[in-house]
Amino acid sequence: MKTLIRNPFVLTPYVPEEYFCDREKETAQLCKHILNGRNVALFANRRLGKTGLIRHCFQKKEIKESFHTFLVDIYSAGSLKEMASLFAKAVFSSSGVSGLRDKLLKGLKSITPVIGYNELTSSFSVSAGIRDIPEPERTIEEILSVLDSMKRPVVLALDEFQRIRDFKENNTEAYLRTVFQKCENIQFIYTGSIGHSMNNIFKSPSKPFYNSAVMMTLDVIDRDVYKDFALRMFRQYGKDIEENLIYKCYDYFSGVTWYNQLLMNEAFSQTEKGDKIKEKDFESIYDAIIAQQAFSYQELFSRFSEKQKALLLAIAHEGKEGSEITSKEFMNKYGIGPASSIQTACSALKKNGFISNNGNRKVITDLIFRDWIRNN
Ligand SMILES: Nc1ncnc2c1ncn2[C@@H]1O[C@H](COP(=O)(O)OP(=O)(O)O)[C@@H](O)[C@H]1O
Ligand SMILES: [Mg+2]
Numbered sequence: 001m002k003t004l005i006r007n008p009f010v011l012t013p014y015v016p017e018e019y020f021c022d023r024e025k026e027t028a029q030l031c032k033h034i035l036n037g038r039n040v041a042l043f044a045n046r047r048l049g050k051t052g053l054i055r056h057c058f059q060k061k062e063i064k065e066s067f068h069t070f071l072v073d074i075y076s077a078g079s080l081k082e083m084a085s086l087f088a089k090a091v092f093s094s095s096g097v098s099g100l101r102d103k104l105l106k107g108l109k110s111i112t113p114v115i116g117y118n119e120l121t122s123s124f125s126v127s128a129g130i131r132d133i134p135e136p137e138r139t140i141e142e143i144l145s146v147l148d149s150m151k152r153p154v155v156l157a158l159d160e161f162q163r164i165r166d167f168k169e170n171n172t173e174a175y176l177r178t179v180f181q182k183c184e185n186i187q188f189i190y191t192g193s194i195g196h197s198m199n200n201i202f203k204s205p206s207k208p209f210y211n212s213a214v215m216m217t218l219d220v221i222d223r224d225v226y227k228d229f230a231l232r233m234f235r236q237y238g239k240d241i242e243e244n245l246i247y248k249c250y251d252y253f254s255g256v257t258w259y260n261q262l263l264m265n266e267a268f269s270q271t272e273k274g275d276k277i278k279e280k281d282f283e284s285i286y287d288a289i290i291a292q293q294a295f296s297y298q299e300l301f302s303r304f305s306e307k308q309k310a311l312l313l314a315i316a317h318e319g320k321e322g323s324e325i326t327s328k329e330f331m332n333k334y335g336i337g338p339a340s341s342i343q344t345a346c347s348a349l350k351k352n353g354f355i356s357n358n359g360n361r362k363v364i365t366d367l368i369f370r371d372w373i374r375n376n
Contacts, residue, residue, distance in 0.1 A: 008233040009265035011258075013051045021229040021257075022221050023053055030057045033214055034067065034155055034187065041161075041202045041209075042191040044218035046356075046365065047258035050191045053218065054157050068097050068154045070147070075160035079168040080175075084136035084143075091143055100150070107146040110138040137175070144183055154186045161190040162197035166351070173201060177208035188213065195357060220255035223247065230264050240276035241267060248282050253367055262289060262368075290372050297372045307345040310336050315355070315364055316373040322361030 010019045030053060033040045044050050051073070058069040072090040077083040088111065092104060111133060133139050147154045164172045180188060190213060192198035201209045221229075227246045234241045245267065253259030266285045271277040301309065314334035315323050323330050325346060326339040336342060346362065349355040356365045364370035 005237055007265055007268050008237065009230075009261050009268055011261055011265055014055060015052050017056075017059065019233070020052070020056055022225045023049065023056065026053055026216070026218060027057055027060070029216060030054070030189075031060055031063060033216070034063055034189075037153075037187060039188045039213035040190070040216055041198070041213040042189060042216045042218065043194045043198050044191075045194055045256070046353075047256050048218050048220060049257045050218055051159055052257075054159070054189060054191065058155070058157075063155070066152065068100075068147070068150055068152050069157070070094055070154065071157040071159060073159040074163050077163055078166065079136075080140070080172055081133050081136040083164070083167070084133050084139040087140060087143055088133070091147070097150075100146075103146050103149070104143070107149075108139065108142045110135050110142055137179075141179055144179060144186065148183045148185045150185065155189065156186050157189040157191065159191050160193075162192035162195075162201065165197045165201065174208045177212065181212075193356075221257055221260070223250055223255060226250055226255070226260055230260075233264075234268065234271070237268075238273045239268065239271045241271065242276065242278045244279040245277060245282060248279055249285070252282075252286075256367075259367065289368060290375070293368055293372060297369055300369075301373070304349075305345065307336075307341055308349055310334070311342060311345045311349070312354070312364065312373055315362055316370045320363075322358040322363035324360065325362050 008019050010016070030040065030042070034057065042050055042054070051071070054071060057063055058071070063069065070090055072087050074083050074086055077086055088108075092101070094100070147156065164176065169175075180186075190198075190202075190209075192201075194217070201207060202213060202215065204210060227243060227250070230246045231241065231243070246264070249263035249267070250260055252263070263285055266288050267277050267281070270281065270285060270288070301312075304312065311325065314330065314336060315325065317334075318330075325331075325342055331337040331339070331342070346355060350357075350362075353365055354369075355362050357363075364373070
């Protein structure tokens, strides 16, 4: 029987220290900003490791000892109300801050606490009545004021912050800037994808958040640094891998961290202890990854409208650089149109993150999804 060993190529955003690859400069830089009381806007393309970097910094001794840290991912929020709810959930569920829950229960007048009982563990839990947030502004201000009154300074990371530009309410930016500015004891980290939205929030002089944070960006992990890391992980567990296979995986998705990890995780699982996996095994690794996703992709794809499906299919068949989807050439080639209906399909797909911009071209965001569409 095989003994179960942990796969060292971690796929969740909580990457334990010993499996965390590099980012030494970026970690030092972000920690320095935090320690010097600066707000930070962290720009990077998706899946490069923004969230991972923040969590990594929050685990550092010098940060942990001096700050209370919170991370709120607002990607799924479409309104201030939903943001308030995610915010409340995040602070309520953060363990390890003594006295925080009591303070929240006292300080939050705008929502009712719900007491839950877990029969399995015979324990009570207290959370906010989060489903019902009648006055999101008040809730946000109350939570901020509780955090602001804590003994230690607070670092509040708002992940996928560019989402606020799509909120239903008007003037969210001006409103949030005003309430954030009042906090004396809270530093903010805002993350978002490179692109129009984050630029618009932080780089336009006419906007409320202009000049409110130092900018930081994140690039891919260096090719050789990742290669050394992957080799070390394999060898630590008595396995081996051809360097060229690591390079091939890295290059296939242009070094994007999540894909590196996904391919290496599979490569690791296909290698027996004492064996060496080779460059020629790339196909079998990649096929296995597509196969793992096939079921959810099928489900996902079936939910798109006919126009959306046609557009995705067409883009998937174009090159890596993407397509100018309303060009005559593109529409004729795939027999889709008119431009207006393509635009409609595109904006829905973009809003949900399935399509993103590459300059003025459109690409399918998830490259494995793209390959799956192409194969089917
Ligand atoms: N430095 C790293 N070392 C190892 N794995 C990482 C590292 N950074 C990110 N990852 C992996 O890549 C995935 C995507 O990173 P994430 O931080 O979620 O990206 P982003 O927030 O930029 O979209 C994570 O789930 C994690 O598995
Ligand atoms: Mg993230």
